[in-house]
Amino acid sequence: MNENTTQLHPAFLTRMKEMLGNEYPAFLSSFSAPRTYGLRINTSKITCEDFENLSPFPTRQIPWIKNGYFYDEDIRPSRCPYYQAGLYYLQEPSAMTPASRIPIEPGDRVLDLCAAPGGKATAAGAALQGQGLLVANDISTSRARALLRNLELFGIPNVFVANETPAKLTKAFPEFFDKIILDAPCSGEGMFRKEEALAKDWTPEKSMELSEIQKELILQAADMLRPGGLMLYSTCTFAPAEDEQTVSWLLKNRPDMELAEMEDYEGFSHGVPEWGNGNPELTKCIRIFPHKMNGEGHFLALFRKKGQAIKESSRPHTKPDKNAFPLIEEFLNEIGLKTLCGQPFDWERVEIRGDKAYYLPPVAHNFRGITFLRNGLYLGDLKKNRFEPSQPLALAIRKDEAEAVISLSASDERITRYLKGETLNIEPEEAAHKKGWHLLCADGYPIGFGKLVNQILKNKYPAGWRV
Template structure:
């Protein structure tokens, strides 16, 4: 889509409203649609530091100033083809879209909900912040989108997630005042993404905002009711529509008097909320608006709210035990690869559960929630075969650097990594493997990529067909 066509496809009713909203800034706003869109990635700081990432990344990146682990990259780069991406070291995300999760202060050990989580950009950020402790419930009402969400959480190595495919109303029944932190990135009219996605502009009508605002108001009340006293709720949209932004926050504050707006972190390009676009409450200035003529990204709206009261960190730990057969074969496998830790922490046998022939590592917080539709509870470790345990790809990606001894670590630029990701058998030179034979973890610069079986200098590829590049 050329620069001129970007403006031509913008609906006239949308432009008229934006002119009224922005006044003297309108022409500058319109000019932003003639500028190229920006591309970004967010580093998985639960696996790698930003400093180490900058040393290893094989293509040019520059820091995103409003997100400490975000980077711009140029349009001609293909970062999804890099082994670092397949190792879960970063997530591709529009730069402004990184802001909501970055503005919700998540601490290890908390229970966190991402209510409308697919495809996983914000859920992966929340999961990384938990560092394998506590519980992340990532939900999406669409089954197909929930599958994409699960895949991205697995790619990022999130071991303590519970991926649900439920209606928000059902979750609200199940989890009254349960979560320490909730992110509601609400379904919206997407006006902030018109520069990025032409189809959104073509499908836009003023009536859509009315219907979406009704849905948002249901969701935000349900979110507030699932929040513990002292907990934080971050509401975000990628639209400029006042009805969906300040209007929805105004509704929450009117309906739930125990919720209060908090100041968000300041950045020179952030614009404050406008009380007149809501119910006139002066506290609405604490909201943040992101406009493309003021920031090097697309449009967003954010509001951070706190529920009155004192937070309670009491959590019920997982308490399951593997059957003897599971423990026998899994223990032999863990000994073979020389497991030291899982995600940097001691392996906890009280979290191992077997269902049929599949073995899972449950989150450290009890997730025995009956009656909920879910895709995954915890980490899928692998399968019990006849007289052996076969590890899964999510298990490989949940391992951190130095978690196991039996590794083969190759430079990021080594072409064998690309061949491995395509499913090919690799030749391993003497001295490159820590062990002589058997299961090994293939790594890019020490960061796990997947499993293989080493036999006489040949690594038999165990990278699953469905994951191959």
């Protein structure tokens, strides 16, 4: 036994030896291997090809994730301005797999039930391309705030961030969603190499306790799925009680749910029927083991609800405060914004709450009674005789959508100074207009707003976002 496995509980090791047989020594050896680091490209803002040409640090394609890349441990991608522009999300490579195996299409209604900190929700939001609805929920308020920040950084406009119990959501959204992601709370055995604290806290009883929670969650999630819809269940554990047995529980208690095939990869292992209730369909599940792949441990199951739903096309019906519209319109004209996330700006989606303006998702639904942090894109604040744009709006604007831009190289030290909250000197030829609101960009990709006065860009980057 090597030094990296001495903190592992004997009961865990015994069970893994029973599960893996002659593969067990290779599994143990994987704990001595260095952990892997990955980032996932935000394809709603940049193509993989453009990112590869732009990236100032070396990356390598993750073979089973189309928009995923490995990077080396000594690199700090979060310090690069492209991170502040929301061009990528830092995520462990195996953890990228679940969102990559559920085919989300623009216009879908998508739920991420246990969404914080946002790895799968940002992937789902990017796939929607600003169309349809993403409901991202977390029961913890502090975690839901971190989730909201990551979704705003990614520039996801059509989002409803909820801070609610799954039971309450089930009552509000019966058979409502086309796609659901349930990355369930689990014992985290697949992350022992990455997070030693998880290994130290593990007990043999933990899997059984969590399995009961997972069984409740998976039934609730299934009840929110529309006929013909897809649901992805995942954990980052090896425990059969939390994996094949939870899947077996759903199939037994919801006969209208069936397992579906997922895109395969040579390093994947498959579910083992004997670890569940013996159902041969369990081989459609995917297991990721660290001794077979360049990543941590994971489990995935993709379900389809039998039947077929007629897709509804709906849009929100707001009661707009039209007195506020001229101020917003004046600002949009000043920066030359006609489209948002590739879609024409739709005034019927603008809602005024107090002195704040929001851009609602293009889906009509009554969200009353649900605790939420955000419904739609926060556009900005209505001040006396003027409109003050928000940071989330800056990040929702795609490259080349606005005319009033100041685009500097990501290596320009002024970008770093802007992210620290400093004012900038701007040369006349660098700005689209002589004065007024401008969108500061790193190589064309928006980072935030500023106001140009006498060749000085007054910094509007919010204090809470500063580096």
